[in-house]
Amino acid sequence: MITISEIKNLGLIRSKDNLEKLLGLYEVIADVELKREIVSSIGRQTDDKIIFDFISGNVYNCGFMDVVYQMYRTCLYKGRTSAAFETLGKEIRAHFKNEVLDKMHEYFSYKRSHVGKRRQVIKYCEPILLRGNNVETLKKIAENSVQLIFTSPPYYNAKIYSNYHSYQDYLEDMAQSLKACHRVLEDGRFIIVNVSPVISKRPGREFESTRYPIHFDFHSLLIRTGFYFVDEIQWIKPESSVKNRNGGYQQTHMPLSYKPNCINESILVYRKSAPFLLDKNIAGYDKSFANDEKFESSNCWYIAPASNKNHPAVFPKELCRRILKYYSFRGDVVLDPFAGSGTFGEVAIEMERIPVLCEQNETYCDLINEGKRYVQL
Template sequence: MTKAEITELKNGNNGELGKYLNPVNDTKTLYFTLDKLGRLPENFDGKYFIPLCKHPIEKIRLLAVKNIGKLCDEKYLTQLEDISISDESTMVRREAISSIGRMRSKNAIPILIKSLKDSDPKIVLQAIRGLLVFNENNLVAAELKKLINHPNEVIKNVIEKEYFDQPNSEYNGDHCKSPDYLKNVVVNGDVLEVLKIVPTESIHLTFTSPPYYNARDYSIYQSYDEYLEFLRDVFREVHRITKEGRFFILNTSPIIIPRVSRQHSSKRYPIPFDIHPFLIEMGWEFIDDIVWVKPEFSAKDRNSSFRQHRKPLAYKPTAVTEYLMVYRKKTHKLIDWNIRQYDYKTVQESKVFGEIDQINTWNIDPTFDKTHTAVFPMELCLRVLKYYSFKNDLVFDPFGCSYKDFQFINYN
């Protein structure tokens, strides 16, 4: 049977279509028929779906429940409630709750409220979605507000946004603009002291690579904890000066501290992973990780000894990657809100044309400099800027690693 034939049958003789929905039919026939039904006419008899809700194959049960939901008929409330409680599949149970919510019926409220106590967060979230239609109902609002203490972070975030949302800042300025005196400026000074004079919410994008922990002559710290504390202080200030919902791109990687002597081992510090909890705590939202892959010849060989003796446990791969950890200043506003702050002309001029990076690995050759041992490749800067900023945005680097490149690519 074709999709066209199914369409003809569903708009005509339900009984004829019922033959194809008989539970004794093979799985392929049932799946194809259920999947191709599309929108159902108002007079469609859903009785053919009920037996299929107990079919042994999960995907058949799921489609049967989904088609019942299309009918938006309250007479199926009891069956759907039973399925939402008893089915062994989370997907089927969730679809049952979705079908109940789709009815937008006040008679569904008690069932949806009961589902808020389900142990599966996906069921709870679907019930919340169904209840938010009635969020002006005092009972519904009271039950939903209780979930602010739910152990699941996604559920808490939804409730916080709906009922306890507070302005992220008191900043009332133009989202697209920044103070002119901050544009095209290089400041030589203590970063923590300099940041104190930068106005709140004045930066659109920060792209930086922090100084290495005791891996370069210019960055000596008493301890690794002291180093992390320093970065925490800097990035807390970066959070303050970043505009609502804008991005912070942190380029870093695990580093190796050479061994003191042959009687001691070298030490490898997972900097990006140790910094991450601090960033989340201070109000950054993790968005993505991008892996910068460099050619093998550009990295220090760690395998010379292992190639000689080949003994297990001593293997240490040569590190040819660095991370670009992508964070966004936490807000309940969607990315669309940030985009809408710009005029049509700016959005059009900022569009990303040509080839785009569809995966999270970027193969870019490193840059070497006689006076600076850790320079951003211009290509790396260009990719970050085109993906995470608009034309005339203010871009910031608290550690000054990338201004040599910025001056050539016409960014503020």
């Protein structure tokens, strides 16, 4: 049985013999990983006529999308100098209507049109507090000028500071705020949202309560706005710190009456879509920006909740610390568009980042700026 590295070696040396061997292997090997590598190695060879006939003859019946991606990749590279490959690539993309092919096309076109170009961006140097609705106030911030967004939006009508007429109204407002966030965030950077389901009180004993899966709905909002899903981290709290929901079941032990205690909140990690890899975002920083050696190895973060007499839903500082450590660099501009008491800004300053905070409640704004550290816009 031939190995991946043997196939790679066949691809590295360009010769009639190797091309023939690779074409022969393609016919007899069924394993998708090997087939994919064979196609990639065929693409490295130089006899374009044979390669073109091979791809056009096999791409629509090769059975695996992973193999199609390799054939399309060859069309992209060879299409730079060959109209025939360029047309074949277009036909393949039109035939499959596949999101990975679209992304490959986007990356490739971007790379070709941006060789050597660097975009000028505004760099804020002082903490900024924006008083008012973030949809409006973020207009004062330049586009592409923020390197990280971390926030916890209102959980519908769960707390005193929000009163939406309907869940639909709430989602529409959140969509507007996310759009404003998208504009200011640098391409390829992270937006991280802390949300979890909430339950509305029963309007009477004869009615059911409603449970809103806010984190699921945020997924659609984020995707529609132009971010894509990267990770979900679970913030896990001690069970003693959350509301007890076991009571009913404990009394009867009847199936269907079970309600677990909710000890987790979601930390949704998304990236602003960009036609380049994260490496390009990292490339602007030298090695002295690297973190220390300690890190959280899993997506379950055990952190006790925090409380604050002035605000009913504050971030624990440890949560902010971890987000800033893993998703931003020293000196970055970091935004919390729903800042509340401003915990994120406080930790950001401690960690030598430049916070931009938005808050519409005047009392909370005064609280944030008690130490007068913020420029207010």
